[in-house]
Amino acid sequence: DVKVTQSSRYLVKRTGEKVFLECVQDMDHENMFWYRQDPGLGLRLIYFSYDVKMKEKGDIPEGYSVSREKKERFSLILESASTNQTSMYLCASTRTGSYTFGSGTRLTVV
Amino acid sequence: AQRVTQPEKLLSVFKGAPVELKCNYSYSGSPELFWYVQYSRQRLQLLLRHISRESIKGFTADLNKGETSFHLKKPFAQEEDSAMYYCALSGHGDNDMRFGAGTRLTVKP
Numbered sequence: 001d002v003k004v005t006q007s008s009r010y011l012v013k014r015t016g017e018k019v020f021l022e023c024v025q026d027m028d029h030e031n032m033f034w035y036r037q038d039p040g041l042g043l044r045l046i047y048f049s050y051d052v053k054m055k056e057k058g059d060i061p062e063g064y065s066v067s068r069e070k071k072e073r074f075s076l077i078l079e080s081a082s083t084n085q086t087s088m089y090l091c092a093s094t095r096t097g098s099y100t101f102g103s104g105t106r107l108t109v110v
Numbered sequence: 111a112q113r114v115t116q117p118e119k120l121l122s123v124f125k126g127a128p129v130e131l132k133c134n135y136s137y138s139g140s141p142e143l144f145w146y147v148q149y150s151r152q153r154l155q156l157l158l159r160h161i162s163r164e165s166i167k168g169f170t171a172d173l174n175k176g177e178t179s180f181h182l183k184k185p186f187a188q189e190e191d192s193a194m195y196y197c198a199l200s201g202h203g204d205n206d207m208r209f210g211a212g213t214r215l216t217v218k219p
Contacts, residue, residue: 031205043209094205101154
C-alpha cells in the first residue's frame, strides 16, 4: 500500500546534467515537500508546494527548482547537477500535520 | 525562525536500559512537535506527535515549553529500537516542517 512513490531508488548522473526527480502521491494531499538527507545534517527542506502550480522555497533552494502541474505529482529539478548535490532526496506529502515519506532517491553526481 | 537541535548524533545503550533522546527547539509561536524514526532500509515514518499524547512502541515524549524541549523516552530499550530518530517541528497551522540532525540509537544485546 505504497502511498508516496519516488520513481528512482538510485541515480548516477554526470556534472552539468539536468536531473529530474519524480514523486507521486495517491492520498489527494495538497502539500508536498522535497528534502535532502545528509549524515550529520538531518533533513533540510529544499522546496514545498501547497497547491498545483504553487511553490515555496525552503531553506536550501539554490541549484534546484520544482514543478507541480498536477496535484499528485511534485518534481524536483537540478538544472545543472554538481557533485555537492550528491545526497539522499526524500519526498513527503501531507494534508495537515504528520508527513508520509517516500522511500528516497539516492543521487550520485560524478 | 524554526530550529531543532538534537545534541547527540550517536547514542548507545544496552537492552533493558532506559533511553532518552534529546530534542530542543527554537520557535517564537506555538509549535507542533514530532518524532520520526527510520529503521534500516525502511522509509522515514512518524513515531509520535505531541498533540496526540500517545505512547507508541513504549516511547513517550512530553513537550516542555519552559525548557523548549521534546525529549523522547523509553524505560526499557529493545534491540529492535535501533534506528535513526529525528525530532521535527512545524508552526501551528503551518505545513512545512523542520527537522533536527538526527540521533542514531543503537541498542546492544
